[in-house]
Structure formats: structure tokens, C-alpha cells
Amino acid sequence: MLAPGKASATRLGMTAPFRIAIIGGGTAGWMCAAACASKLDPRHYDVRLIESEEIGTVGVGEATLPQLKDFNDFLGIDEVEFMTACHATFKLGIEFVDWGREGTRYIHPFGQFGRPIGEAEFFHYWLRSRDTAGPLSDYCLPIVAALANRFDFPAADSRDPKSAFSYAYHLDASLYARYLRGWSEELGLKRIEGRITQVARQPETGLMMSVMLASGDTIEADLFVDCSGFRGLLIEQELQTGLDDWSHWLPCDRAVAVPSERAGDFTPYTRSTAREAGWQWRIPLQHRTGNGYVYASEFISDDEAAATLLSTLDGAPLGDPRVLQFKACKRKQAWNGNVVAMGLAGGFLEPLESTSIYLVQMAVAFMLSLLPDGTQIDPALVSEYNRVMDIEYDRVRDFLILHYHATTRENGELWRHCREMDIPDSLAEKIRLFRHRGHIRDYRDGLFGPPSWQAVFIGQGIMPEAQDVLADLMPDTILTERMASLRKVIAEAAGSMPLHEETVARHCLAGS
């Protein structure tokens, strides 16, 4: 067994602590800092975060994916405390209004369609019986519950019909960053206030050596985590890493955002409504509703977009609309030398599927498990990090493009453009196979499994011509009976859930 005293004080061959400097204190910076504070031994890793009060942060979206709960659990964050602090509400999916064409709506849920009822996947039985079985959404508990504005926690017993879903949060991202800051500082994470004015690199290796602050202080580190936002202070301005530009597939490049007074339904889902030159989000928080219009500046002016947004709010606006600029892209190597870029510095994909915070948490988790422990950074660690992050971005990209491409909308030049544009081969193949037989390939890594694709394909009007042959084998009477009974079970389970508003009030209501 272990020789006493050995390997406890220093890691394999480490002589001095490895220094990590996190540049920027937005959501990404503080998520990274919180993970470092709770997962790294301070005797081996000296972590500090540098942020400036002068530089505002961009809240990277207020809607999240269910994985955020895993991240919080991983850190050991208490859900009630977190939800209360962030004015958070529950989220069972995203409703897409007018996307496939005007007058249609569907929900992309955080859960499965149906349950296993035979040797084929449930979805294929629905395809077979779709003329009589009613809409696909009737077979999905989180959708049925969401449409009734109901929310309850998933059951732990996998036999319970109330177990087949997960949930995410709507939250105020700046409050989340503030919460994580307090949480990290309590664990001893060092925060340095200051604006970075200069950067120094080692002349021979080109590696980052230190950053200098306006105060004249110099901070040295072995690894720099660039969470400085779109500009990419280190990864781009300094290292000129370059971007994979995806804006020809995802032409939206601006958003105008404004919060409004809470009004209308207290939905346990995000709403995304297609507009002439993009789409508008509606995110219900406890105290207000987040709204924004994501648009392509090629097709609409800022003023028109703001006017559209203000004229379609369901509560009075709280403040003036704010315009943000961006470009759909991914950093060519998010980890370059001794700089790891995450958050907006690592790439940007519009918040249509609430993936921004997810991409940060994956970046943080991969970085931790591949963290160097000496100044010689093993290239194998870097290439694995870039490989897995590339997969994450690519999967999200294809899924987003599908939303714009699979449409017969009449209104708006943007939509005509997206319908007719060339799409990535990987996506074209997905569409072809789905149309032919409802087939969706599953992958080991990355977001969006078959239920997500099924929801969007069907919701946006791409209907398979046939289904899996295995689904044809069940006799009609048995199929009809199983479908009907499942639909009933789901309706009853959803009906027995409390209202979203009640669950929030009971569980995590923030003080006024």
C-alpha cells in the first residue's frame, strides 16, 4: 500500500504549485473558477481570477440545459440556495413558434418520447400509427406537463412514468456569476480586480508568461484561461488563433435584449418565436421575463428589430433595449499553447438551444481532467481537449442549422436564404435518412440525442416516408391498445403535477 508521506505533499514530480490565471469574470470565468476552487488541491494549483468592474459582462443567456444541474451537483452546490439566489425557475424544454411555417408550434422537450413498447424504438411505432394516434407530443410527459404550466421533479423509480424526463433552469446569468463568485471566494479562490493593459510572452516558446494590470501589478501564470468574451484577449488578440466562421450557415449576428415585467403564463419552458429576420426569446424568471430578438443585420436594422421586440412583449419593458453583436463561429484551437479559451472567447453559437452555459461547463470539465501539472504541457492533453470540444460545437452547430433550414415560412428573406443555402454534409445526410425512414444516428459524445432531433424534425414538418421495418411487425390491435394506454398514463401523470408557479413558490422563492 501507499508509503506514508509520499505523493501526498506534491504530485508526481511537481516542485512548485501550478499557477492558473482566469481572465474575465463573466459566467464562464466564474464557472471555471468555482470548479477549480472545489476540485483542485490548493497546495498543487494556485488559481486566481482577474476581472475588472469597468468591463461589463454579457449574460450568456438565461436559459440552460439539464446538464447544469449535473454541474452544480458536481461542485456540491445546493439547488434551493442556487435557485433562490439566481431567481431561477424550472424549464422542461423550449417551445418553437412559427418555425416550420407560420401558425405551427412544437416543444423540444428534455425527455423521451414514449416508453419501450416493443422491439423497435417507440418513435417508429408512433410513425406507423400517426394517422390515428394523435400528435407525437402527447407521448412525452415533459411536453404535456409544460403545456399545462405544470412542473414537478422527476421520479427516482425508473418504472414510474414520471421518471422519463429531466429539467433545466431559467436563471439570471449575472446573478449566477455573482453567486459562484461568493461561493468560490468562500473556498479561498483569489479574485484580483484590475484591467489588463499588457501581456508578456516568452520570446523562445511564444507561451504566455504574465499579464500586467492598469495598477502596474504583474501576474504570472503557467496556464491562462481566457474568459474575456468575444474579443478573446489572449486567444485571439494575442495568439491570433483564428476562427472557423459559420456565419454563412447561421447568419444571425445581433441580438437586442430587454427584460420586462412578469406577465402572461408562468411557463416551465422557454419560448422561441420566429420573426421576419430571426427569432425572439421569452424566458420567465421569478421577478421578470427575459426577452430578446436575435436577428441577421443583413435583413433588418437595429431600430426595426428593437421596435419589433418592444411591440411584442407581454409585460412592460424594464429599461432600454441593449444591442449585442456576435458571429457564429468556433475558435480553431480553443486550447492553444498555454491558453484555454472558454465561453464567448472559445466560440459563439446563438442561444436558440440554450447551449452557451453547457459549452462552458463541458470546457471546464474537460480542462480539469486534462490539466497539466508542469510547465511542459503535454501536446496529447491539448489535442484531446480540442478534439472533444470540437465535437461539442459541431453537434450543436448542425442542430441549430436544421431549425433555420427545415422551414416553409413565407415571411422574411432570411428564411428563404436558409432554406436554399448549402448545408454541412453531416446535416444533409441526417435529413436524408430521417426523411427516408425516420432514422437518427446516435453518437458517443456531444449534445442532442435522437429525441431532440425527432422533436425538431417532426415539429418543423419533415415527415419520414417509412419507419423501421421492426415496427411493422406488431399486430394493429396490440399497437393501438399500447399507444392509447401510454397516452392516457402520460396525460394522468402530467395532470397530477402541481403548477410550475406552486413548485417554485414552495421550493425556491427569492425574496423581493
Place this chain on the structure above:
Amino acid sequence: MKIGNAIIVGAGAPAALAALALHRAFARGGLEVRWVETPSRADARQSYAALPNIQSFHRLLGIDEGAVLRATGGAFSLGCQYVGFSGEGSSFLHGYGPVGQPFGSLPFAQFWIKAHEAGMPAAYGDFARDAVAALNGRMQLPENGRPAPTAQGYHLDARSYADLLRDHAEKLGIAMHTDDAPQAVVRDGRVAAIRLTDGRELAGDLFIDATGSGASILTAINDAEPTRSAISGVDRMMRVDANPLRPVPLYARTTAHRAGWTTMLPMQRKVAIEVAYDSSAIGDEEAARLSGAPLASEPTFSRIAPQRRERPWVGNVVAVGDAAEVPDPIGSTSLHRLQIAITHLVALFPVRSDTMPEAAIYNEEIAAFSARLGDFQAAHYALNRREEPFWQAARDRPISEELRAKIDLFEARGRIPQYNQESFSEDEWIAAFLGHGRVPRSYDPQVDQTSDQQVMAAFKTQLSSIRADVTAMDTHEAALSKATRE
């Protein structure tokens, strides 16, 4: 429009498994399955090693485990031991199960690396329940609804296995035609029918080519040459039987020799021996001496020429078995490849007879499976530490980018990049890399958050629970007798 019938052409397990799988899955829906059997094209293989997931495959085909073991004289197998690859005397066992218990979200291996570096003597393999059970000759079948604590595959006699499958196909009423020279009838670039020697034509919608490496049906519509895909200098194989070992070992053994290797697959009434070698370095007589056991049958010799067809599914023809790919023989992967091909064919069974876009995805996924499995095989050659020219050359052979990345990341951090269509788990890769003498230079820093005392206590608990579990398991003989009871 829908597929009305499927015609399998060929012999042996590939043809039989394809016929059974399609019949079992789709005959209820009206699919007619015919099998044109070509007895002379049965391959030279005398044995198969099967991975544990063969059991669910057999269940789908309606084949009973006891019947397989009775008919083939087969035995259970918990893994494969590799001997002498890192020099004389070195050995490790690739067991088919998980290794150690994770600590929360962190893999066991990361904790083991830290403890190993600090001098802990317990080997990685000591935490592998299946490997420990195998070395102790113990295993356990599922009993009274409890899942089996060990994951077992089989060693099977190839000919009696094929005969069993054939009998089963006949019993199910699959229409059989015996013909040694069936020809594909091509119309408009697709196979329309199979013409038998007597001139009769069997029209079909879908054709399964199990005719061996020549793929005579597929090549009727696709003249692409197969890609040569050697991963070693092995080009010849001697196959022979030896007398059974008592007790029957629960694992295969592959021992490196100066220009190749010898595999022993223990079964109930014999040991199947394969001596694979580079014929420019070793003659057939020397090969016979390398078998490592007194021979109990006349040895047979055959050429090994690994090759792979980029597109095993073209038009309405799907090639399986050697017709799709002849793999390097190390690690006995043929049956596993066949199982992957056939389960994919069932899952992607074409919904229309006039157009089959399923082929593109099938070909891509099968190629990925094949490549990742081939990487595992290639690792045994690439990581060897022997001095002979054959083995030096094996180290110098190019390897895939993915295998390179696996080796590099393992050496850097003890992690294995996992791609789509992996056949083996991260634990199995780690066992193999450690077994071949590679040691990671660092471990995940999150490991340091758990105190050494806690880790050591957990390790002790795991080791003693494995010891207790293994002691309580059946012997191989007892398990075989339970499994083969009528």
C-alpha cells in the same frame, strides 16, 4: 416496394447467422428468406472466440446457450492472456469486464495510477473481477434472476457451430438450395437473381454475400478491389488441435514467438491452436514446433491476406464475413465482426427495395467499428518490446491517427480517447496498454481531493470483495455442467 425476399449466398457461420437473423426478425412481417448454400466455400477457420455480448445475439436468434456448448464442445472464456509481447516472461490478461470502482465521477484508473506511482504493489488487473476469476478458473452464470458477476464469451469449434446454426435454419423452415457455383444475375446495375447451376433463377430483392473473400455476388455489381489492410507481417497460419487441458482454462492465451504468435483456445474436448507467422522467417515445420503442445490432429496451413472492402453494402447486396473483410487473426475477432455486421443489417434493414440509402450509413458505421477494433489488434503489435526483426518491423508499421492518440493520451494522462463504434471499454484499453508496459506520466489532479487513506481503504475493500466473490464462484466445470444440462 417493400422487400419481399432476401437471398443469402454462401456457407458457414456467416451465411447461417445472416439467414437466421433475417428470418427471426422479419419472417413474421412476410419476408421470405432463402439460403443458397455453397458447401465448398466454407472457410478454413477451425475455431471462433466470442465476446460476452454474443449471448444477447444468440437469444435474438433463438439459439440456446446450452445447445451451443453441447454441440460445439465449446467452453466459456473470460478473456485473453497475452504472453511475451513485452519480452520473454511478460504477460497480462485482457478480461471482458470493468476494472475497479470509480470514485464519484472520476475513473478508478486515475486513482490507481497515483497509488502505483507511490509504490502500491496491487496491479491494475487485480481490480478486474473477470481477470481474477479467469486466472483462478472461476466464473458464475446468472442464477435466480441475479445477473452474472462475470462477463463470459465462448471458445467454439467453428465447424460444429456452423452445423448447429444450419440445423436451426432448416428447422425454422428457411428454404435451402445447395449449389457450388451460383451466379449473380445483374440487371440495371443491381443483382436481380441468383442463377443456380441447373439454370434455375431465384429472383430476390436483397442479397447477402457470404461467399468468402472473393465476394462473388458483390463483385458482380461492384468491381472495386478490396483494400489490403495488413497490420502485421503475419501471412500464414497453421491450425491444429491439441488434447484438452484439465481443468479447462477460462481464457485464451496468445504467446508471441520470434516471427508471430501462437493462440490456444481451450474447449471441452480439445484445445484449438493457431500458429500465425511470417512465412519468410518461419517454415511450416518450425510452425508445427511452435504450437506449444503435442498435436492431436493433422495441421492445416493457409495463407493470411487481410483485406477490407470499403463498401460492403453496394446497391442491393450486403457482404458479410470474409466477403466484407478478412481481418488480421490476432485476438480472434471474426465472430465479433460478423455479429456487428448482422445486428447493423437488422437495425438498418432497408425499408424499400428500389432504393437503399441505408447502405451509406451501414458502410460508414461498419468501417468505424472495424477500424477501432483493428486499432486494438494493432496495439498488440505496435507496443511490443521484443528484439526480433519481425517485432521490430511491427513497431515501425504506421498506425492509425486514432490509435496514436490513444497511446499518446494514455501515456500523458492515463485516459483513452473514445470514438464512435468502440468495441472495447476504456478499462480494457488501459489494461492492454499497462499490460504492454506503458505507464502514464500523470493523473487527473481532481484525484488529490480524496485523501490517500480513503483511497487505500476503498482499494482494500474492493480487493477483498473481489477475492470473496471469486471464491464463491463456480469452477468452469461446474458452470459448463450447469449450462449444458438438458
